[in-house]
Amino acid sequence: MYLPFLYELRARGVPVGTTEAVQLARALKAGLHEQSLDGFYHVARALLVHREGHLDDFDQAFLKVFRGVEVESKKVQDELLEWLKKAMPIADQLTDEERALLENLDPEELQKLFEKRLEEQKERHDGGNKWIGTAGTSPFGHSGKAARQGIRVGGPGGGRSAIKTADARLYQGYRQDLTLDVRQMQLALRKLRTYVRIGGDEELDLEGTIAATAKNAGELEVVVRPPRRPNTRVILMMDVGGSMDPFALLCSRLFSAAKKSTHFKELRTYYFHNCVYGRVYETERFTDPVRIEDLLHECGPHYKLILVGDALMAPYELMSPGGALSYEGEERMEGISWLMRLRNHFRKSVWLNPEPPRYWEGNTIENIRGVFDMYPLTLEGLGEAMSHLLRTR
Amino acid sequence: MSEFARFTGTTTYLTSPSLESAVNCALALERPLLVRGEPGTGKTLLAEAVSAALDHELIRWNVKSTTRAQDGLYVYDTVQRLYDSRFQDKNVGDIRQYIKLGPMGEAFAAKKRVVLLIDEIDKADVEFPNDLLNELDRMRFTIDELQEEVAATQRPVVIITSNAEKELPDAFLRRCVFHFIDFPTPELMADIVRVHHPDLEDRLAEQAIEAFFELRAMKRLRKRPSTSELVDWIAVLRAAGVADVKLEAALPFLGTLLKKEQDLVAFADQLSGGKRWRS
Numbered sequence: 033m034y035l036p037f038l039y040e041l042r043a044r045g046v047p048v049g050t051t052e053a054v055q056l057a058r059a060l061k062a063g064l065h066e067q068s069l070d071g072f073y074h075v076a077r078a079l080l081v082h083r084e085g086h087l088d089d090f091d092q093a094f095l096k097v098f099r100g101v102e103v104e105s106k107k108v109q110d111e112l113l114e115w116l117k118k119a120m121p122i123a124d125q126l127t128d129e130e131r132a133l134l135e136n137l138d139p140e141e142l143q144k145l146f147e148k149r150l151e152e153q154k155e156r157h158d159g160g161n162k163w164i165g166t167a168g169t170s171p172f173g174h175s176g177k178a179a180r181q182g183i184r185v186g187g188p189g190g191g192r193s194a195i196k197t198a199d200a201r202l203y204q205g206y207r208q209d210l211t212l213d214v215r216q217m218q219l220a221l222r223k224l225r226t227y228v229r230i231g232g233d234e235e236l237d238l239e240g241t242i243a244a245t246a247k248n249a250g251e252l253e254v255v256v257r258p259p260r261r262p263n264t265r266v267i268l269m270m271d272v273g274g275s276m277d278p279f280a281l282l283c284s285r286l287f288s289a290a291k292k293s294t295h296f297k298e299l300r301t302y303y304f305h306n307c308v309y310g311r312v313y314e315t316e317r318f319t320d321p322v323r324i325e326d327l328l329h330e331c332g333p334h335y336k337l338i339l340v341g342d343a344l345m346a347p348y349e350l351m352s353p354g355g356a357l358s359y360e361g362e363e364r365m366e367g368i369s370w371l372m373r374l375r376n377h378f379r380k381s382v383w384l385n386p387e388p389p390r391y392w393e394g395n396t397i398e399n400i401r402g403v404f405d406m407y408p409l410t411l412e413g414l415g416e417a418m419s420h421l422l423r424t425r
Numbered sequence: 426m427s428e429f430a431r432f433t434g435t436t437t438y439l440t441s442p443s444l445e446s447a448v449n450c451a452l453a454l455e456r457p458l459l460v461r462g463e464p465g466t467g468k469t470l471l472a473e474a475v476s477a478a479l480d481h482e483l484i485r486w487n488v489k490s491t492t493r494a495q496d497g498l499y500v501y502d503t504v505q506r507l508y509d510s511r512f513q514d515k516n517v518g519d520i521r522q523y524i525k526l527g528p529m530g531e532a533f534a535a536k537k538r539v540v541l542l543i544d545e546i547d548k549a550d551v552e553f554p555n556d557l558l559n560e561l562d563r564m565r566f567t568i569d570e571l572q573e574e575v576a577a578t579q580r581p582v583v584i585i586t587s588n589a590e591k592e593l594p595d596a597f598l599r600r601c602v603f604h605f606i607d608f609p610t611p612e613l614m615a616d617i618v619r620v621h622h623p624d625l626e627d628r629l630a631e632q633a634i635e636a637f638f639e640l641r642a643m644k645r646l647r648k649r650p651s652t653s654e655l656v657d658w659i660a661v662l663r664a665a666g667v668a669d670v671k672l673e674a675a676l677p678f679l680g681t682l683l684k685k686e687q688d689l690v691a692f693a694d695q696l697s698g699g700k701r702w703r704s
């Protein structure tokens with residue numbers, strides 16, 4: 033019964049695996065859903081979804097699988113089980129053992145069965161599939177001869193089977209692991225943390241105590257020290273819009289990773305477009321400008337500067353005074369000079385570029401690399417950039 | 426799976442069917458319950474309600490940015506031991522008296538089943554939740570200094586809270602029963618207000634709740650007021666004998682709702698500027 037639903041969730045990128053399937057089986061066996069579809073909805077959601085970002089996927093999957101299933105006061109468990117059995121064109125071919133398993137929902141056995149079925153789904157076989165009737169004679173698959181109104185297993189119908197639709201996205205959840213996610217970025221940013229000991233005495237300094245006690249001819253001398261506190265201040269400036277659009281998701285992840293990092297004493301985030309000309313902005317919509325002059329005044333050379341951008345623009349945008357934009361009453365300076373100013377002010381700075389390094393030549397990237405140490409915005413590049421920011425000289 | 430007592434809220438804690446389901450799943454499957462949601466959605470209060478409803482003692486572990494997993498198990502008070510070593514009246518050879526169990530340690534050692542609240546887990550280091558996995562799974566740990574194991578005889582009911590939008594590690598998430606508490610709808614909010622102010626006049630309740638939701642809808646606020654601020658605000662209004670609150674006028678005791686200077690300024694701006702309320 034719930035196997036098709038689990039497939040549906042997986043198809044939507046909700047990573048349900050055997051752990052979840054088994055937990056759900058245990059919960060149903062314990063009657064936590066109180067034999068109603070509503071109950072099933074809440075129990076399944078609590079056990080199959082692990083983050084709020086997937087709740088909508090859950091709802092959609094649920095609608096798709098269960099819309100029109102008539103429950104009323106009947107026992108949903110039996111009904112769904114029945115439905116599943118009928119939905120299997122080869123139900124007759126199920127071994128007695130398999131059928132018994134399904135009916136008893138034994139967690140361990142179910143886990144094995146589920147794993148096996150997943151394997152089979154992976155190996156892919158068109159037409160005859162074992163779980164949900166599609167082109168076959170299943171009364172419940174939506175293109176089956178006897179398709180019954182209201183029970184749709186998924187997919188828009190018309191020859192495209194639910195499983196095919198599901199199959200196309202079945203492992204999407206795993207593929208996401210390949211791109212740089214917020215957590216990986218957070219871990220990379222952690223490298224930047226440094227600590228100082230300031231504030232009231234709170235913590236035992238064991239080594240200090242031993243040394244002092246020894247010096248004191250064995251008379252105990254307890255030494256305490258202030259606890260460690262984060263001491264890194266970071267400025268993150270990010271290029272948005274235009275040629276950066278394809279990287280928007282990646283960049284927003286970096287931003288949220290930085291924002292979530294609790295080990296910075298201070299984090300300032302700003303936006304710019306193409307290049308920095310005299311100002312950066314507090315918002316992505318370029319409101320709340322901050323003059324570079326003021327920024328440099330407020331932030332000493334000990335701040336670590338991280339710029340994120342593709343460094344790609346028309347040469348005049350980088351090289352001519354005022355660049356693409358100009359501000360009244362403000363010193364007109366080339367973009368490249370503004371960048372040098374930033375570079376010269378801060379002791380440590382890096383430029384992270386989402387553009388792959390093979391495109392880093394024969395364009396403005398080359399000029400900007402002459403100013404900033406540039407690293408690709410990949411897991412590796414990010415790690416190297418952080419090490420660079422830490423090196424003392 | 427043993428029989429378990431079901432949770433259906435308390436007279437002072439309002440639940441929804443989905444929250445009850447999540448709690449009951451956690452109870453029946455003996456897995457930690459992770460509750461996420463905006464501040465003021467009743468995450469912390471849930472642990473208290475579960476503890477009260479099931480009549481289990483509540484043990485709290487308030488996580489801070491410096492909290493380490495080890496702190497939850499036990500700490501070895503070397504300082505005290507060093508001090509004591511100067512005098513003869515205590516047997517410093519007995520390490521046991523210098524081992525102090527942390528909240529998790531206490532929860533495992535308890536004779537009866539307890540509710541363990543790990544509050545605001547996202548405040549600690551990103552690795553912190555992963556560091557807890559082993560102990561949460563096994564419900565036992567060893568005190569190295571004593572070569573002794575602390576093992577739960579009754580698996581505690583573990584309730585973990587986290588603010589929305591903070592990322593937690595996958596491995597950790599997969600161990601937990603999950604529930605996301607939505608910010609209360611105005612209707613639920615009215616009920617919550619009722620719980621805290623049973624004899625509140627309907628008119629003031631309505632007006633206050635309306636003003637509260639209008640305020641939350643303002644985009645420029647850095648910190649939107651939450652349920653507890655509303656409850657406090659109403660208390661202040663009543664204490665001061667205020668019978669009416671109007672959106673158009675400056676709200677009385679606004680400082681109870683908006684705690685940040687910038688937000689008070691932003692609010693004044695929007696009122697005086699004659700701009701639309703919801704900018």
Ligand SMILES: Nc1ncnc2c1ncn2[C@@H]1O[C@H](COP(=O)(O)OP(=O)(O)O)[C@@H](O)[C@H]1O
Nearest residue numbers: 437438439464465466467468469470617652653
């Ligand atoms: N479901 C609820 N029932 C009753 N009161 C609630 C509820 N949710 C929130 N509150 C009120 O909101 C206040 C804040 O709740 P709290 O648990 O501290 O929120 P959180 O931990 O999510 O930030 C509580 O003290 C209570 O007054």
Ligand SMILES: [Mg+2]
Nearest residue numbers: 468469544586
């Ligand atoms: Mg709380």
